[in-house]
Amino acid sequence: MWRVLVVEDDPLMREFFAGSVSHCDALQLIAAVGSVAEARTWLSRDASAVDVLLIDLGLPDGSGLEVIRLAIALNPVCEPLVISMFGDEDNVLASIEAGALGYIHKDSTPDDIAQTIMDMRKGASPISPMIARRVLFKYRFNESNKAVAPVDIAQIAIKNIADAAMATDTADSQSVLSPREHEVLSLIARGFSYGEIARLQGLTVHTVQTHIKKLYGKLSVHSKSEAVFEATRMGLLGIR
């Protein structure tokens, strides 16, 4: 039984999501709140009591991204799931980088919602072709940038130090995408379903899903290391 915290400011939607969770036997609704402050209060009281955080991004007193970061910080095994109206790539990507492991459409059916939560817990994170494409583009762009741009040597040195500092809790952040992940992402970007990808690549659907979920984690960590790098570069951290 997984414990779910719902954070959604619209009472109707909140009720709908709370209802969807409650109706599923495998899920337990621990609370449904409507603001960042309330969510903070809940999390600071007992973050380990939350397995799944179902959260809207546009909250009246702040962004759901803050809550996601807090939840992960307090309880790293907590799995945030973002409620998105459109599943548009800017918001979704920001959520992933904040630590979300999936997103759910507001117009989904109650069953879909429970199913998505269950799938995610089992290791399946959804990803749209647009987002796949964006991830591909972003990290390919980064790679080519490294190869071509005449980067300031001091910056490289700083980045190396920053990377070394991060090395304790992250895999090699230089290569975010493994070749397999790259291939899977490419196929998703071309519109193939997980099943079709599994067939084409000779994998199980589960493996494909795992790849995606791992990718989510990587993107989140990478975004953190990028933040460290940026902070170092801007002189905000005392790394020399």
Add this chain to the structure above:
Amino acid sequence: MSFNVYLPLRFWRQAQWRLVLLLVSLAQMTHATTLELHQAQAVVTVQGQTSRGEVSLPYHWDVHQRGLAGEATFELLFDLPEVPTVPFGLYVPRLGNAYEIWLNGVLLQRNGDLKRYNGPDYAKEPRFVEVEPDILRTDGNVFRVRIRADVGRRGGLAALKLGPEDEVYPLYASNFRWRSTGSQVIVILSLLIGLMALALWATQFDMAAPGQNQRDPLYLYAGLAELCWAVSVSDAVIENPPISWPWWGLLAFFSVSAWMVAMILFCAEVAGWSRLPAATWLRRWLMLVLVVSVAAGIGSLVYGEPLAMTLTYATLGLTALVFAVLVVVKSARGASMSHKIMAISLLFNALVGLRDLYVFRISPVYGSNTWLRYSSVLFGLTLGYIVLARFRTASAQVRDSLENLANEVKKKELELAQAYAGAERAARQQERSAERTRILRDMHDGVGAHISTAIRQLQSGKASDEEVLHTMRDSLDQLKMSIDAMNLPPGDVTALLANLRYRLEPRFKASDVDLQWDVDWIPPLVRLDDRAMRHLQFMVYEALSNVLQHAHAKTLLIEATPVLPFARIRVIDNGRGFDVTQPSRRGIRTMRDRATAVGATISFHSSPGHTVVEILIPVTV
């Protein structure tokens, strides 16, 4: 001296008296041996008539023999206290026009031909002759000086000074310096200033003058004046003039007149009076005097009436004086610095000129020097100041103009930047407005149309909940696709199709259709902009909707592949098909319109069990 202890005043008077005595005795010692010979026995021959008599020197021929040429022999007797042992020298301030100097029967110096009247003039320079002591004796020494004198040429004989060379020579040298060297300097200076002024006249234009650019007469008058002055002063140093006397004399005299006239006109220009009505009268008067001066010169030098020349000088001098007084009065009432300097020059020269007139033309002084030739330098300095002041003003104006120009340029740049910013704002505005138009159209065609349909369905009461829900879902799908279209990379057909599939996934799941996906990667098509992508999205969406809603198909194949020079998209189903000849059906017309709008072609082939909707998009522009 003992008396003086209590009489300091007396002591002082005595000291003064002793000083005077000392100076007098020193002077006597200096000139103890230098003789100045004033008395002479003269034999003068004029027009064949010879007369004899005692004369005292200086003998100014033009005064004694007015208007006549002739020759004279002067005999001067003198004794010496002893035969000198040191070299002696004879200094004669002026003699000529041609002369011979004999001492005790020995010819000391000869210059010119005593018979050649109106020939070269040797009366211009002071003369110094070394005298060997052995020619001299104590008693009965005789100087015999023979001269030839032309009419009006300042011939004659000045007093002779004889003495030790080291005493006499400095007297000669000083006179020579002032008369000859000084005059040469003045001639050269006047020539230079005159030519410079003429060059300025030729090259500089008076911008302030009304009408078109005009040369400034100020420079012309100054230039002519200085050149005339150079000619007239050169008479003092040229012994052998290029044209014969009296014409040379006439030229020199005319040059002086012209100099004065030009200088007065120059001063009138400096004073800024040249445009006054009175200036016309002044010019006429000066021209008249100039013409008269020619006649006066002829009368004086050819016909021997020196008074004519004197009167001409006097007339010009007085004109200058009156003019100078006016100029001085004006400058006292506040005038420019140029005007003041000019006023001082003019007044000073007028006074000096009148002094020279008295000394040379009225008093019997012979062998003196004119001062005017030196004082005239003031005019050159005045001109120099004016030119400098003008150039300073001009460069200040240029600086001002440059500053103004720089400011103008800065202002224009600012305006340009503003205009550019304005244009950019307008362009952005236009872009925003085009974007807004597109979104509005999307909302109208998509969400708006669906919501209206839903409202109608609910109002009619005939539609089932399922139908209304379907409409609303459609509406949300349209909205999502609108947003996706904004984020779709331009020209990326593959991404467009993938996204469409992702959005329609719930519907595919809900239907029984077996979806087959055969989408190759197609390089982005440059010709497809945001608007075209949206059209294409609509077309494919429409085709898929038709299959899902109406075809009752079992399988649906979506193909995309580059078939050069096209990118080909095909939607193939095995449903019941439809009549492609009925254009109103299933939004076929709309799809055709959209295809046309993006430069693509859409074709429909349908038979029961096999329907193909094919979209061909040219790859190149």
